Structure formats: C-alpha cells, structure tokens
Amino acid sequence: MTAPSKLAPSVREERTGRAPLLDAPAAIRVESLNVRYGQKAALRDVSLTLREGAITAMVGPSGCGKSSFLATLNRLSDLIPGCRVDGSIRFRDRDVRARETDVLDLRRRVGMIFQKPNPFPMSVRQNIALALSERRRLSRSEIDEIVEHVLQRVGLWDELRGRLDASALALSGGQQQRLCIARALALEPEVLLMDEPCSALDPLASATVEDLILELSEACTVVVVTHNLAQARRISDDLAFFWVRDDAGVLIESGSTRALFRAPRHELTRDYLSGIRG
Amino acid sequence: MRIRGFVAGLAFALLACGGTDQAAIVVTGSSTVAPLMAEIARRFEEQHPGVRVDVQTGGSSRGISDARKGLADVGMVSRAPKDSESDLRWFMVARDGVSLIVDASNSVPGLSKEQVRRIYRREISNWSEVGGPDLPITLVHKAQGRSTLEVFLEYFELEDKEISPDVVVGDNEQGIKTVAGDPRAIGYVSVGTAEYEAGRGTSIRLVPLDGVEASVASVGQGRFPLSRQLNIVTSDEPQGIVAELIQFASSEQVHDLVEAQFFVPVE
C-alpha cells in the first residue's frame, strides 16, 4: 500500500470510461451532522454532499466516525441504543430524519453492506427473497428470476446455481459478502452504503468485490468506507477524509479523489494520504 | 399464522364446550371417601345414562364448605357431624376404623388406651416400657385438620398441643410408608388400608387396642373402639337425581364397592 507519487486518472474512469459529471446533482446532502452515543460525541458538525452516480470513499483512522456517519444515512443509527443524531440529512428531496419518513422505504432505497458478511441463517434463495417478497407477493418464478439476475450481477450465479437451497452460512466469506450485496441489489437501491466491505475478506475475494463495486456504480450511487487508501484511490470518484479531534470525529476535507490526492488543502490530509500519518 | 390457527382452534373448542350440556352432579370433599365415591358414581352412571357424577377430592372441610356454598351438590366428610354442622343433611355411606400401626419387626404385643395416651405425651419413650424392643419411640402424627387426627385425639383425650411428634404425615399411605421399615415408629391410619397393606407384605403390623385386634371385621362387628363415620352431606333435603344418588350410595347395591375400598358397609 504505497502512497501514490504521481497522478493518474481514476481507475474507474480508465476502466469504465465513465465518471459522473462534476456538477452532478446531490444524491444525499448532509449538513451540520452531529452524532452522540450517550455522553460521548462520535461525529461533530459534518457537512458533506454525495454526488449522484459517484463512488464516494470515506477514509480516516479508526474511531473517526465513518461508520457512524454511514449508519445515519439509512437511519440504522435508530437501532443503536443511546444514539442521538442532530443536523440535516436530505436524500434527494426527502428529509431523512423527519418523523414521517418511511424508514423501511428509505432503507430499501439506501441499501447497506456491512464489514462482516451477515447472511441470514437460511438458504441462498431465501436470503434474497426475504426482503423482496415483503412488499408485494411474488410468484416463485418471479423470485427465481430476480435471484438469478442479482446473483449474476455479483458473479455468483455460476458458482451457486445448483446450491440455491443450501445454507448461506456454508458459503465462503467472499461468497457471503457478494450474496449480501446481491440481497441488497434485489431491492434496486438508489444508494448503496458499504462499510469496509472488503476488510473481512482475503485479497482475491476483496478484488472481486472491488470490481463489483465499480460495476454497481453504473446503476447507483455508492458510498464506501475503507481503510485501504489504494483501494479508495482505485475506485472512488470522490473522497471524504475524517479525523479524530477532541475525541470526536470530524470531516477534515472532501472533494474529488484526484484533486485530494494531488493537492490536499490540509496538512493532515496530505500526511494521511501519503502514509505519514494514520 | 400459527397463532391464528391456534386461536381458531381454541374458539372452536370453546364453542364445542357449550354443546355438551348434560346434568352433572358435583361431589367434593374428603380424600378418604373420594375413591369410594368415584366407584359408586361410576356404577350410578351406568344405571342412569345421561347423568354425570363428577367426584372431586379435597378434604372434609372442603366438602362441608362446598356443600354449604352450593359449589357442590354433595359433600364428602370422613367424620361424624359436629354441633356447628347440624344445618346440613348427613348420610352415612360407610364406617372406617383407625388403627395404630408399627413396623412388622416390632414385637409389642398390644397397647391399651392409657399406654397410647402416655406414648403420645412422651411419658413413655422406649418400646421396652410397653413390652417391645429396647428402642426409643418415634412418634408419627397426622397433620392439623385431618379427620383421622380429630378422631384419634378425641378417643385418646389428647390435645394436639401436648403432642410433639417426630414426623407429621398427611395421607394414609404416607403414614404407612413412614412407619414401614422403621422399628421405632408408631403411627395411626385407616384400619382397612393398613390391613390391606399388611396383607400384601408391606412391613407393618396392626397393633391390638385394649385387647381388640384391629381389623375391618372387628370394626364391622362394632368391637373395635376407634372408629369413624364416612358421610356425605347436602345443604338441603336432596331432590331428584341427587336424592337418587344418595339413596343409591347408602344402599346395599354398593356394599361390594365399600368392601373393595376396605371400609365397613352400613347395615
């Protein structure tokens, strides 16, 4: 993981020949976000805009609130006892934090992938079907169609086509994580939040998932938390750099990945991205 | 969904309950009388199709209070009426004796009323003083409220408070099992039960009282001094089917049942 010394176009652009316009509209706009766990502040005054169609990587040392930030976007923070959130989060034209927001609908539009693969203790097919069949009654063949479709998108179809009814827990870590992604994709999310999706995987599986993220970004906005700077550089369009200040996470700076690696405004960013700190 | 299925099932079952609206006579009370009464009830049901007799066990006091409150049509009481209970109608169905029992290995020949009295007051504390082995006496006593206890205390002119037992038992069988195998122990239980148990090899012996051997036969002949009535009671003069049941229960038609339960039929 060496620090980049010279600049290159983002891998994504090179590989897919496509990147979001610099003036793409905001998918999610966060303003003055504060997160506290009981008495302890986790995030202080974070404002950040996530561009539509972009892959935004969030980097920074452990405990700087990246995961907390992510969890507020789909209100998974609701599940954490003692967690309090202030500030404004807008997903397209909707106020995420408003009381009347349909959280379940929000979470279906803003999918999430966790650090540790967490398939349900049931078959591969059921894992995908569980969320799908809740809203509307789907026939067996419709479900099978979707299962095949999403498994193909995550590259699992060929591996798993004969084992759809086997327990998902019997899969390898990389397969499990891709299944979790497939499960989220089945809902056709508009934004996909990924919390260190590769850190629990071996390099090979990690690379597969990384490729997958690039492919996915064509269909939806991706936010990925990562510790791997090379990965962030390889796949992201935008970069947000977090740091711990006074025991709370703060956003130091954000911008296009290329710009940040080339000319960081803050000394901290420069040191971190070049591997001197962190 | 499973819950819904269950609720439906329960509701159905409840509805089904309403359908069986037979005439049921409820009999409650003494656990001594209950097995006999259950057998009588069964025979009565056979003779009267469509009639159900539900026998519930509890205790003599329960029989009286249930009959008074109307919770039961008939109460069962395993003792003679007290003065305070003259508001009820009493019908005797059988007699029962109370026998002193010791372990089969205990060689005590017999006991007099006075000896028993002194044993239970701990004035005699070794079997050798009454002609038995040289062993301390273990007193097995009945719990408060039991009719057997009341009969026992009354006959031996004892106060429950003067007795400090080593073991307190509830039902007859518990008394028998506690005494059986313990050469020190003395207890008292229904004579029929004791006779039956001794007959089938349980390690107990019925101690003659005042020279009269303890047996169902001697109770039947009226020779055995320590005996009690087994009664059934109603709150008012019995009517209709209840009167028939009571008539039946005190008739000769049930004497074989009474004997099968080791009680003495009423002539």
Add this chain to the structure above:
Amino acid sequence: MARGMVQTSGVSPMTRQPRQRHARWLDGTVRAVVGLCVAAVVGVFCWIVGDLLLVGVPELSWGFLVEAPIDSGRSGGIAPILVSTLAILAVCLGVSLPLGTSAALLLSELAATDVRLVRVVRRSLDVLAGVPSIVFGLFGNAFFCVALGLGFSILSGGLTLACMVLPILIRATEEGLRSVPSDYRHAAAALGITRTRTIWKVLLPAALPGLVVGLVLGIGRAVAETAALIFTSGYVARIPTSLLDSGRSLSLHIYDLSMNVAGGEPKAYASALVLLMLLLGLISMALSISDRWLSRRMVHT
C-alpha cells in the same frame, strides 16, 4: 458439540511445554470433577428410573394404555387420564407458547424502547417463577374455576399451568433471542424488512434452541405438576368430551394412587413410566425439530 475445542486442545502436541504441566493437571482435575458431577446426576436418574422400571414394567401392557381405571385405579388402565393429560398440556402450551414467545420478544427486542414496561414485566416474571405451584393451584381455583366460572375443567387446569410455565418459557426464549447476533437485526433493518417479518423469519428461527429448552422445561414442569391441578382440573377419571369437563391428570393419578389408594403402588409406578415415556416422546420431538432447524443452518453439515 464440544465447542471450539475439538480442533485445538483435543489434539495439541505442539503445546506440551513444562509451564503447562500445571494447567494440564488442573484440566484433568476439573474434567474429573465435572465427570463426577455428571455421573452423580445420571446415577440418581438411573436409580429412580430403575426403581420405576422394576415395579412398573410388569404392569405395563397395551390394555393399561387403552382401558379405563377400575377399582380406584388398582386395576384397569389409564386411558381417560392420558387423554386428559394431553388435553391439559395442549391448552397449557397453546396459551403459554404464543403469549410467552411474545413477551420474550418484547423483553429482548424492545428492552431499549419500552424500558419501563420491560422492567415491570421482567420483575413480575422473576417473582412469578418462584411462586409455589400450590399457590398457583389456589389461585387457579379461585380465579379460573370460580371467578371465571370455568369450574373444575381441563381449561382451568391448562390455564393455571400456562401461568405457571410462562416464566420458564419466557426466560429460556429470551436467552435464546439474546444469543441471536445483532448482525441479523442490522442486516434485516438495512434491507428495510419490517420487524414483524424479521422476528418471524430470522429471529425466532435463530432463537429456536432457547425456545426448545424453554419448551422442554415447561412441558416437564406442566406434565409433572400435581399441586396446581388438584384444585383446578379435578379428579374425574373419565374421558373428557369437552374442555369444560373435569379431567384427572397423570401426575395427579400417580399422586392419588401412591398416597391415597392402598395397593395402588404398582399402578402408580406404571403410570409414572408412561408419564416418562410421554415426556421422552415430547422432548425428543422438540429436540429433533430444533436439530433439524439447526442442521439446516449450520456450516458443518
């Protein structure tokens, strides 16, 4: 499933170092003590069951299962009593299972939001778990039989037992739910799955082992109960035709035979054996259901 151990400490020639001699000695001692304890429990079990078998087996026959008791149970069989027992158990579980599982869900899944209710419920259940069965019997008699007018009936008995097994059921289910990793809850939440569906499809299946433990303990407690039933379901040894009929339970029959009927002992032992077999059947059923569930989910199959 000797957990997490088999691979390493079972066969671990690499770790034989002098420093660990003490640890190995300790390991051996603890193993011996644990073994001894288990042997004691199993020994007592064998003793009791052996006793039961010795006296009870000669009495057992097909007729014993399908005939009605004669002569206060000294002869004949236990058919009506079996039917009543199963009916009482069905009422008991039918009421306590949905109620208990739901309460356990509240205690486990809503501990953060319904703080006060959860605290009240938990404390009540802790106390309820300690209420003597005889007190339940008295309560059941006064409440179900008299106040609700159900009389001496299978319904009264089953409901009383349901009150009694609830704390056991809830505790065990709650433990089971707590052992379900929060990963599943987060995963389900992130997929926008409703709580209802999460509970039905993910949490309850995953908590099944705990539920089954509760079920086993609850069934055991219910089937073995005497004191609470004397005053509620009653003494009548006749095949019940409805839930409002009085019905004598097997345990009460055993009690009556052994404590109140001279010479009832052999039949009491035989009835106890039948009770044990019934229980064994129910437990095996519960365990095999949970095993089947588990094996479907387990990594190593």
Add this chain to the structure above:
Amino acid sequence: MFQWSKDHLLLLWLRLAASVCAAILLLVAGFVLLEAFEALRDIGPVRFAADASWHPASEADQGLYNLVPMLSATLFATLGAVLLAGPLGIASALFCQFYAPAWVAQLQRRIIGLLSGIPSVVYGFWGLVVLVPLIRLQAPPGPSLLAGILILAIMIVPTVALIAESSLAAVPEAYLLGANALGISRVGIIFRVAIPAARSGLLTAVILGAGRAIGETMAILMVCGNVVAVPESVFAPVRTLTANIALEMAYAMGDHRSALFVTGVVLLVMVVGLVAVTASFATETTHAESTHG
C-alpha cells in the same frame, strides 16, 4: 426509536402479551393477599412471628400461628439444595458444552429433560422409600431437613443445567476460538472466558433453581417429616412453608385457612426478596456481539 408504523400491530400485541404476563403476578398476589387479609386483620401480623407454636386449628384458645420455624426450614432447605444443585447443574452444562462428544451431550440433555419431568410425587416416593431409610441408619427418625435438601437438589438440577447450558451455548464461538488461538488451556477457557461471558445466564439458572426449590411442595412434604420446629441439625425433621399449605389447606376453615394464605404471602415475599437481591447484582445483557460501534 424504531419506526413502528409498519409494525404497530406487532408492537401492540407484544405489549399486550407482556402486560398479560405481568398481570398474572398481580392477579396471583392480589388474590393471595385478599385471602390472607382476614387473618392479618384478625390475628395481626405480629403473632405469625411471636406465637409459641403453630396450632391454628386448636379450638381451646384462638390458635397459635408462628410461621418462623417453617420460614427457617424453607430457607435452609433452599440454601442447601442450591449449594448442591448449582455446581451439579453447571457441571452438567459444562460437560455437554465442552467435554462430551455430541451424542453423549445429546443423551445427557435428554436425561436432564426427563429428570425435570418426573413428577415430584415420584421423587417424594423415592425419597421416602430409599433416601429416608438410609438417613435413618445414621440418625433416626429419618425424615429430615437433609432428606429434603437432597431431594430438592435432584429436582432442581435440570432447571439449573438446562438454563446454564443455553447460556453457555450463547457465548460467541469467536471468544472461544480466540482463547484457543492464544493457547489457553481448556480449564482456562472455561473459567476465564466461557463462565464470565455467561455469568448472567448462570446466575439466572441458579436463581430459577432456587425459586423452584422454594416452591417445591409434594416431594418435600413426603420426606421432610413436617414437624414444625426450627431445625437443630440437618437430621432434624422440618416443615417448609409450602408443605404447610399442602398439608393443611384441604382441611382448613376460617382463620386457619386464611393463615395458610399468610403462609403463601410469606413465600411471595421471600421470592420477591430473592429477585430483589439478584437484581441488585445482575447485569443486563444485550444482544450477542455487534459489528458496529
């Protein structure tokens, strides 16, 4: 905190169910108190501790109502049973979880399950026929506190063992593997990882066992001797509170009956005390390991 709009029916049902469960205690306690009220009013609470003895049915004077000997008997019996059954039950749980091969563990579980289902009257019977004569050889008369403790211990082992095991099973595999990876011995893993991680469940197991022991009636009635006296040794016959109710309830009237309900109230108070004590040092556990923070 949750969004319940989609789930309000479920929420409603859960709250209702839980409230019903809590209400049962109110009903039970309320009913027992109501029945006990008469005696508490007529006799006065003091006499239940200060009277010379327990002779509620004697008609000469208004009866004597001292419950202290039975209270002490219940306490001693429960304590003894828990001290015996706690280690036995937890040992059985450890055996199933850490020592036994799968099929042996399964067998052990079934045995434990069966033990829990043997009716207490069978235990009492066995105690009376087997245990009591053995004790009689040592110290007559035989029926004694010791017999009660032994029978109770056997009876509550299943409760302790099954709950202890399910809480040990809930210790995340990762902890155990982690400890294994550090080369910690099996004993070390059991005592320093598994037991601490499962301690709230183990405590629950013992408490539930104690609760069961306090409430056990039929077996204790058959082996304890039922003499109302503060035990001087473990060989002395005793009467527990529950045995007192069971022995006399069916035959009691008026103040006597009400006094037996006072016995029930004392039992309830004991259980409440037990719960209060444990609540003061038991920690609330949350769900198994979480990946976020």
